[in-house]
Amino acid sequence: xxxxxVWRTSTPxxxxxxxxxxxxIKDVSQYTPLFAEPGTFIFQLDNLIQxxxxxxxxxxxxxxxxxxxxxxxxxxxxxxxxxxSTLANNTGNQASVPPSFSRNVTFPMxxxxxxxxxxxxxxxxxxxxxxxxANKFLPNLPADTTFGQGPFREVRLLIDGRIAGAVLPxxxxxTGGFVPSLWRPxxxxxxxDLPTYFLDVTPFVPLLTDGKPHQFTIDVVSAEDxxxxxxxxxxxxxxxxxxxxxxxxxxGNITVYDAPLFAQTTSSGTVGxxxxxxxxxxxxxxxxxxxxxxxxxxxxHAVWTQELSxxxxxxxxxxxxxxxxxxxxxxxxxxxxxxxPSVVDVFSYPLNVDFAFLGPDQRNWTTRIDHxxxxxxxxxxxxVGSTIKERQVTDGFFQLATGGNFGNGTSNNTFAYADLxxxxxxxxxxxxxxxITLDRETGNLADPGLRGDSLSIFDxxxxxxxxxxxxxxxxxx
Numbered sequence: 001x002x003x004x005x006v007w008r009t010s011t012p013x014x015x016x017x018x019x020x021x022x023x024x025i026k027d028v029s030q031y032t033p034l035f036a037e038p039g040t041f042i043f044q045l046d047n048l049i050q051x052x053x054x055x056x057x058x059x060x061x062x063x064x065x066x067x068x069x070x071x072x073x074x075x076x077x078x079x080x081x082x083x084x085s086t087l088a089n090n091t092g093n094q095a096s097v098p099p100s101f102s103r104n105v106t107f108p109m110x111x112x113x114x115x116x117x118x119x120x121x122x123x124x125x126x127x128x129x130x131x132x133x134a135n136k137f138l139p140n141l142p143a144d145t146t147f148g149q150g151p152f153r154e155v156r157l158l159i160d161g162r163i164a165g166a167v168l169p170x171x172x173x174x175t176g177g178f179v180p181s182l183w184r185p186x187x188x189x190x191x192x193d194l195p196t197y198f199l200d201v202t203p204f205v206p207l208l209t210d211g212k213p214h215q216f217t218i219d220v221v222s223a224e225d226x227x228x229x230x231x232x233x234x235x236x237x238x239x240x241x242x243x244x245x246x247x248x249x250x251x252g253n254i255t256v257y258d259a260p261l262f263a264q265t266t267s268s269g270t271v272g273x274x275x276x277x278x279x280x281x282x283x284x285x286x287x288x289x290x291x292x293x294x295x296x297x298x299x300x301h302a303v304w305t306q307e308l309s310x311x312x313x314x315x316x317x318x319x320x321x322x323x324x325x326x327x328x329x330x331x332x333x334x335x336x337x338x339x340x341p342s343v344v345d346v347f348s349y350p351l352n353v354d355f356a357f358l359g360p361d362q363r364n365w366t367t368r369i370d371h372x373x374x375x376x377x378x379x380x381x382x383x384v385g386s387t388i389k390e391r392q393v394t395d396g397f398f399q400l401a402t403g404g405n406f407g408n409g410t411s412n413n414t415f416a417y418a419d420l421x422x423x424x425x426x427x428x429x430x431x432x433x434x435x436i437t438l439d440r441e442t443g444n445l446a447d448p449g450l451r452g453d454s455l456s457i458f459d460x461x462x463x464x465x466x467x468x469x470x471x472x473x474x475x476x477x
Contacts, residue, residue: 002034002037002039002040002083003040003083003085003086003087003088003089003093004031004034004081004083004085004093004236004238005083005085005092005093005094005119005236005238006026006028006031006034007026007028007193008094008119008121008193008194008196008234009024009192009193009194010174010175010191010192010194011045011057011175012175012183012184012185012187012191012192013175013176013180013181013183013184013187014055015184019055022192024192024193026193028063029075030075030077030240030379030382030383031081032075032077033077033078033079033080033081034081035063035065040089041061042090042091042092042093043059043061044091044092045057045059050468075382076381076382076383077382078115078240078241078242078382079108079241079242079243080108080240080241080243081238081239081240081241082105082107082238082239082241083103083236083237083238084101084103084105084116084216084218084236084237084238084239085103085236085237085238086101086236087103093236094119094234094235094236095218095234095235095236096231096232096233096234097218097219097220097229097232097233097234097235098219098220098228098229098231098232098233099219100217100218100219101217101218101219101235102215102216102217102218103215103216104213104214104215104216105213105214105215105216105239106211106212106213106214107208107209107214107241108209108241108243109209109210109211109247109249109250110209110243110244110246110247110248110249110250110294110295111205111208111209111241111242111243111244111250112202112205112242112243112244112250112292112294112298112300113202113205113241113242113337113342114200114201114202114204114205114208114239114240114241114242115198115199115200115201115202115239115240115342115343115379115380115382116157116164116165116198116199116200116201116237116238116239116240117196117197117198117199117237117238117240117379118155118157118167118196118197118198118199118218118235118236118237119194119196119234119235119236119237120155120167120169120197120218120220120233120234120235121169121172121194121233121234122153122169122232122233123231123232123233123234124230124231124232124474125147125230125231125232125474126153126220126229126230126231126232126233127174127177127470128146128147128177128470128471128472128473129151129153129171129229130151130153130171130312130325130327130351131146131151131314131323131325131353131472132146132147132148132149132150132151132230132472133145133146133147133148133150133151133276133278133314134148134150134151134223134224134267134269134278134280135148135149135150135224136267136269137269137271137276137278140271140276141276141316141320142319142320144473144474144475145316145320145323145472145473146472146473147230147472147473147474148224148230149222149224149228149229149230150222150223150224150267150280151280151312151314151327152222152223152263152265152280152282152310152312153168153169153220153221153222153229153233154166154167154168154220154221154222154262154263154282154284154308155167155168155169155197155218155219155220155233155235156217156218156219156220156221157199157201157216157217157218157237158215158216158217158218158219159201159204159207159208159214159215159216159217160207160214160215161215161217162257162259163259163260163261163286164199164201164204164259164288165199165200165201165286165304165306165333166263166284166286166306166308167197167199168284168308168310168329168330168331168347168349169195169197169329170190170195170329170347170349170373171327171329171349171351171371172188172189172190172191172194172195173188173191173369173371174188174191174470175187175188175191176468176469176470177469177470177471178353178355178367178369178396178469178470178471179365179366179367179394179396179397179398179407179409179469180398180407180469181396181397181398181407181408181409181434182367182369182394182395182396182409182411183394183409183411184409184431184434185431185434185435185436186392186411186413186429186431186436188369188371188392189371189373189390189392189413189415190373195373195375197345198333198343198345198377198379198380199304199333199343200302200304200335200342200343200380201239201304202290202292202300202302202304202335202337202342203254203288203289203290203302203303203304204254204288204290205250205252205290205292205302206250206251206252206253206254206290206291206292207254209249209250209251210249211249216237216239218235218236218237219235220233220235221262223263223265223266223267223280223282227262240380240382242382244294244295244296244298245296246294246295246296247295248294248295248296249295250292250293250294250295251292251293252290252291252292252293253290253291254288254289254290255289255290255291256287256288256289256290257288258285258286258287258288259286259287259288260284260285260286263282263283263284263308263310264282264283264284265280265281265282266279266280266281266282267279267280274317274318274319275315275316275317275318276314276315276316276320277313277314277315277316278312278313278314278315279311279312279313279314280310280311280312281310281311281312282308282309282310283307283308283309283310284306284307284308284309284331285305285306285307285308286304286305286306287303287304287305288302288303288304288305289301289302289303289304290302300337300338301336301337301338301339302335302336302337302342303335303336304333304334304335304343305333305334305335306331306332306333306334307331307332307333308329308330308331308332308333309329309330309331310327310328310329310330311326311327311328312325312326312327313325313326313327321356321357322355322356322357323353323354323355323356324353324354324355325351325352325353325354325355326351326352327350327351327352328348328349328350328351329347329348329349330347330348330349331345331346331347332345332346333345333346337381341378342378342380342381343378343379343380344376344377344378344385345375345376345377345378345379346375346376346377347374347375347376347377348372348374348375349371349372349373349374350370350371350372351369351370351371352368352369352370352371353367353368353369354367354368354369355367363399363400363401364397364398364399364400365397365398366395366396366397366398367394367395367396367398368393368394368395368396369392369393369394370391370392370393370394371391371392372389372390372391372392373388373389373390373391374388374389374390375387375388378420384419384420384421385419385420386417386418386419386420387416387417387418387419388415388416388417389414389415389416390413390414390415390416391413391414392411392412392413393411393412393413394409394410394411394412395409395410396408396409396410397409398469405468405469408433408434409432409433410430410431410432410433411430411431411432412430413427413428413429413430414426414427414428415427415428415429417443417445422444423443423444423445424442424443424444424445425441425442425443425444425445425446426441426442426443426446427439427440427441427442427446428440
């Protein structure tokens with residue numbers, strides 16, 4: 001909306017016959033200022049037509065507005081939302097990196113707070129970025145096993161060339177990845193609503209209120225010596241701006257700036273007879289402080305810190321017939337304004353993948369994926385803080401066949417949500433061979449009709465026909 005991305009999504013795994021039907025509801029209250037003025041709304045859903053995947057999409061998008069009351073007061077909102085996007089008027093506003101994406105922004109001179117939200121997702125050679133091998137070990141792997149530039153990815157926000165914050169992205173697995181039958185009917189977490197990332201750039205306010213344009217840059221870097229990545233990531237962002245009641249300029253100064261341009265990284269490994277083992281690790285620390293004096297005379301001491309950690313271990317044995325991945329990204333981002341928490345983001349994203357080809361022709365394989373999304377986040381003082389704990393364990397098989405590819409899979413999922421407004425929701429949902437076998441909801445947001453167990457009967461020999469699968473190394477089989 002108005003050149004600003006509010007929802008990044010992808011489609012569930014398609015089916016023959018009646019196709020797929022899904023509904024997604026997203027709360028966009030935090031973007032309320034965008035609805036207060038005329039503007040262009042863009043909904044972009046690209047479609048790839050190929051043998052076996054030749055359907056069309058019919059979509060409907062609508063918005064529901066709720067009147068405020070004493071019981072339900074209006075949401076808190078920024079005075080201004082500024083897009084960090086391509087500003088296109090007839091298509092999506094995300095930018096493709098590399099190279100880095102930059103936009104000049106001029107702020108109101110009475111700005112007192114600025115909060116950033118970043119969108120970032122890997123695509124193409126970067127879809128399975130967590131499986132990319134460190135360059136110095138890539139020649140020891142069979143051709144097309146995976147890509148290079150290593151598995152570490154850091155999304156950075158720079159202001160006038162200085163680091164303002166960094167993000168370790170969650171490894172979203174899109175439908176069609178590894179084994180398509182793993183994601184039918186339950187997609188991987190984040191595939192339908194990709195996570196976004198929050199930074200407090202308020203310590204830069206003393207530099208941003210001079211009435212001049214300032215360059216905001218979003219890029220994605222690796223742990224390789226040149227820090228470059230492959231093609232491509234899609235990125236965009238937005239800035240929630242809070243202004244002072246006085247029109248007088250905000251003043252102040254940055255008192256502490258400790259933010260290395262790149263994370264500290266190490267890459268090590270061993271090479272044996274038909275086996276390659278690689279370990280990549282990274283850490284990042286950031287500490288910013290500023291004194292901010294508004295035109296109305298309010299003094300604010302803003303502190304913004306980040307401590308991020310990343311570890312990725314890859315094992316390729318029997319000439320990459322067996323592939324094992326163990327990755328975890330975790331961290332803590334915390335800001336205070338006069339000692340009061342303003343932005344909080346404590347997260348852990350473990351990802352475990354076990355992949356095995358069942359024959360030398362690589363036409364059938366199995367995959368087991370165990371991944372979690374654990375996050376406590378207060379995006380800003382304008383948005384309700386929440387806690388999400390999600391885990392998904394999947395097992396599946398896939399076979400390429402001239403008469404039509406087929407496969408099967410199981411998926412066990414647990415999800416729990418709670419927020420500072422007192423809302424709670426939890427759901428356990430399992431599937432096997434395309435059929436939901438367990439669906440149980442609890443919490444004060446739960447659907448009363450799903451309280452308890454809901455079981456379905458299925459044929460344990462069932463296997464469904466699919467289009468191709470996507471694997472690391474750009475293999476579309």
